[in-house]
Amino acid sequence: MSPTSILSRHRVAALLGAALIISPVVISFAQNGSNTNLSNVAATTQTPVAGAAAPSGSFAPIVATTKPAVVTITTVMEANRKPMGEVSPFDGNSPFDEYFRQFFGDQGMPMPKTPPQQQQQQRQQALGSGFIVNADGTIVTNNHVIDGASSIKVTLDDGTELPAKLVGHDAKNDLAVLKVKADKPLPTIKWGDSNKLMTGDQVLAIGNPFGIGTTVTEGIVSARGRDLHSGPFDDFIQIDAPINHGNSGGPLVDIHGDVIGINTAIYSPNGGSVGVGFAIPSDQAEKVVAKLEQGGNIEYGYLGVQIQPVTPDVAGAIGLDHPDGALVSSVTQGSPAAKAGIEVGDVITGFGGQQIKYPKDLSRAVADVAPGTKETVNIWRKGKTIQISTDVGRNTEDTQTASTGGQGKPSAGQGQGVPSLGLGLTDITPNIRQELNLADNQHGAVVERVSPDKAASAAGIQPGDVIVGIDQTPVKSARQANQAIAEAGKSGKKSVLLLIDRGDQQIFVAVPFAAG
CATH class of the missing domain: 2.40.10.10 (Trypsin-like serine proteases)
Structure with missing residues (x-):
């Protein structure tokens, strides 16, 4: 009974996560290879509603209604x-x-x-x-x-x-x-509308922390839309109401006594509550609960793409006006996406009539579709918007943002310099192929060195990366890579888009020319 790991380089505790009946315990987890922290988890923008105000006086009437x-x-x-x-x-x-x-x-x-x-x-x-x-x-x-x-x-x-x-x-x-079966109707609590929540709204968290008995704590909504990388559907409400081990699964209620969240996780550098907790929004939970009541398990839709965010540099490199959408970094062979003709380098901007602004939007949209359904995908490809029809498959795996992983530095060779980006590139030699464990049919330009004060280093390019495409065009050698980068610079683009093989992952990295 433990939580998924949700924050890098911090100690994180599930709200019950393995609390013994006789005492609370502390659990420590870390997400390898991530630089995520609380300061760079984005919150959604909200518009205040006229007349909304916190209640004055006691919360006792709300507690009397909800606690049973x-x-x-x-x-x-x-x-x-x-x-x-x-x-x-x-x-x-x-x-x-x-x-x-x-x-x-x-x-x-x-x-x-x-x-x-x-x-x-x-x-x-x-x-x-x-x-x-x-x-x-x-x-x-x-x-x-x-x-x-x-x-x-x-x-x-x-x-x-x-x-x-x-x-x-x-x-x-x-x-x-x-x-459970009882000999009489049991008291209930009703679902509320988490979409109406605003930062600053008062909330109550109810549960049994540490097994000491049902406890009520009060606080406010600190933020909305927190993505803690604990799962594909993260959209947490952040609250400052004290919650601890044992509160997991308890309700977060608004001033009307309605459930607007389910207390799920805490950020804890010391094992106890520091006033940073997270709850699953009721609008998300209510839909899932309804499905679980009917079938016991949920089948998720599957597309078969690996995706990553569209940054401003990526948008500039591919000619998009706004950094919106999900950039396809790889397509699983034989998947619905591959059969439909979705390609590496495509930016998915819409799915099934829904706008896709972030990778998690696509993950949720695909997962919510019943397997076997046919949907329309809006794609930005090489300066044009196209539509593709695709079947949604059935799979236990969901689309995810591409993760990154390092590689060792390759053997020294006769490299090609790219001074504007701070890269030293070399061809794939038999020694490099063996050292980097590359497939026999792997082609591209190997990053031999990266200048620490240049744009490529700032963008996260590492020695050992294999550049296989530039601006959505394949490259097979260091010379081709140099030429493609030079042409991108001459065209007036602000950045160049590199497709990189790194370990078992394939990712896009946009490197700005101005920073070089």
Whole structure:
């Protein structure tokens, strides 16, 4: 029961992520190869609504209405399975050991020693939160709260304990639906409209942090549209209401008492709440929950492309007026995209009647389409807008932004200089092919050196990269690459678009001439 990793070079905790019943724990994760941090996660622009204001006085009426519908979820893990990152609070590795030493000292109150067999049982039991959306016992929570559980128990607000059945779950959206049977209709809480939320709106987070009992905390919406790279559908609400381990799956409610989010993750450099939490928007969650209630699992559409953002430099290199769309860096052989004629270098600006401004827009649009559906794709290709009709396939993998990975420096050779960009290029020799583990049919220009104070270095070009295309035209040698770059510079373009093979990834990198 652990979260996906969501922020690079920071400690990140799931809100229940493996919290033991007897104590909270700290989980640390990192996303390899990413430079993501909170400062460069974009928020959506919002327009204030006239007359919107925070309530004055007590939140007690809202709590009285919503709290009875919030439940505690206790799970027992499968045999020999342990929540990722979990540690016993009394095994000598817990931050709480130091806490008790500060108050009692090494010679003070003795710490209880738990028998090994009992420790193992405790490690396999954890808890989270959820909320009832139907009086028949339908409960919503996070997938990571119940992931891998062999048994699930729900404790109602009045203390009633009921066994729960897993109706359906979806790891990509981190949502799950449970069902309990009660001898009477259960209190419920209704969905709200997260699209109406604005930065600064007051919200309440309800859940069972650390297993101490149902708790309510208050805060505001700090930002919208946070992409934490924890999954293909990230669109989190950022809040400053204190939430901790055990709050996972609990509701985030507005001043009307409606659910406008599901508390899911926290940013935590020290293991505890620092006032930066994240919730899944209700508009996203409600649709997924409705599907899970019907079928138990969700089938996602599949296109078969690897995509990346269109930066201003990329837009300038390919003649786009605005840096919008999803740039296709590779097409999977035999995929629906390949069969439809989508090509590397295409910029997808529309799908199924929806405008595509960012890569995540395309990921969500494709995933929401039922497999077997035929959709129209709007594409910017070599200065023109075209439309292509494509079938949407069925696959467990979604389109993703292309990731980057480094390569070792190739052997020295007789390189070709590109002074304006700060690149030293060389042909693929047998030694370089072997050193970089390149395929026998791999062609292109190998980056031998990069000047640290030039444009190519600033754009992220690395020694060992293989340039296979320039401005959407293939190149097979260092000489061809030099000529293509020179022609791009003479044409008056502000930047040149390089298609690079790096490890097992293929990405576009736009390098501005002005910075050279």
